[in-house]
Amino acid sequence: MRAHTGRRRNDEARAAILTAATDLLAAGEPVTLGAIAGRAQVGKQTIYRWWPSKGAVVLEAMTERARSLAPTASTGSLEGDLEAFVAATFAAAGTPEYTATLRGIVAEALRDEHAAAVLAEFTADRREQLYLVIERWLPDVDADLAVDQVYGVLWYRILIGHAAVDDTAGRQLAATIAAQLRAGS
Amino acid sequence: MRAHTGRRRNDEARAAILTAATDLLAAGEPVTLGAIAGRAQVGKQTIYRWWPSKGAVVLEAMTERARSLAPTASTGSLEGDLEAFVAATFAAAGTPEYTATLRGIVAEALRDEHAAAVLAEFTADRREQLYLVIERWLPDVDADLAVDQVYGVLWYRILIGHAAVDDTAGRQLAATIAAQLRAGS
């Protein structure tokens, strides 16, 4: 096993590809691989050298962006923490660009197994964040169902589009879930 | 406006098309238009004469099948009715064929506006059924969020696949939602 030789991976290209992907998603334009490559000023092969499929690119782009939404500092109570986290999540996910992006991601995941795997990872990460918020106050409660209720309502509304995904909805749901968790402990 | 002349619509062809669509979905095979037409022994044009897009066909096929799942007779309590309905829904939706079908439908809806409209109608119908169950016992409660919690968990788990969608999960969720509704009334 000899050391690496040859030209190294261009990180600017990587960043440009991910940025192009999120830009297209957010703009509502069709996210084709040609469009990503064109906008990133990159050859298609450069994309396929590093990602197994188009869906994987899109999901990685999205995942990077979502890292910004982390649980905030404690507010002093389960109710407060939960409300802050869930409301922030709903408010962020409810913006038109973000909604379009999340829909696009599900579409990718449903026809590409690589993308599905990354989506599973992404959602697991999100659930874990919420679980941590709950566990801080109620370490012994089984919160799996409660967590699924929160993200279930979020994704369901995003996909179907029949009801609002916003700050207010998030607050209402958080209060409901908090009461449910307290009753179950 | 003259009366209708010419050959009439062949209802066998319509049925064959819808059956072929559900068969393919259930079998997990790729649901392409050519495959539907081939399996139904039908020309592609015959499909496009009656449906605006592939997604519309698939969704109509699915909707017809889902009509079978209706709310059952009352068991004597909110808790009982809710548990019966939700558990039956989860049990039905959790079977591998049905899960595959539902995923396929979302995939169609995400890239075809006709399909999206039909999916919106379909899910609205499902919510209405659940709402009726609740309203029978708690006519004055605002059940919108509770309904979304039920179907949210269902769809979320179906799409991500991280947790079971079965009888047991349905029962647990139904009990939780029933308690929540009682507390809120």
Next chain:
DNA sequence: CCTTGACGGTACCAACAGTCTCGACTAATT
């Protein structure tokens, strides 16, 4: 028997995911 319109079948088109090849470039090894 003639017109109307649906039928099955198939050739066709455009868009797209993914592969392959090309000459140019860059970094480690010799």
Next chain:
DNA sequence: AATTAGTCGAGACTGTTGGTACCGTCAAGG
């Protein structure tokens, strides 16, 4: 400095699919 390995952007190419156009045929009303 020369060699070698591996990346780069670019674009041609393949295969599949959704959707359209056209064919000759079949059924029903006038």
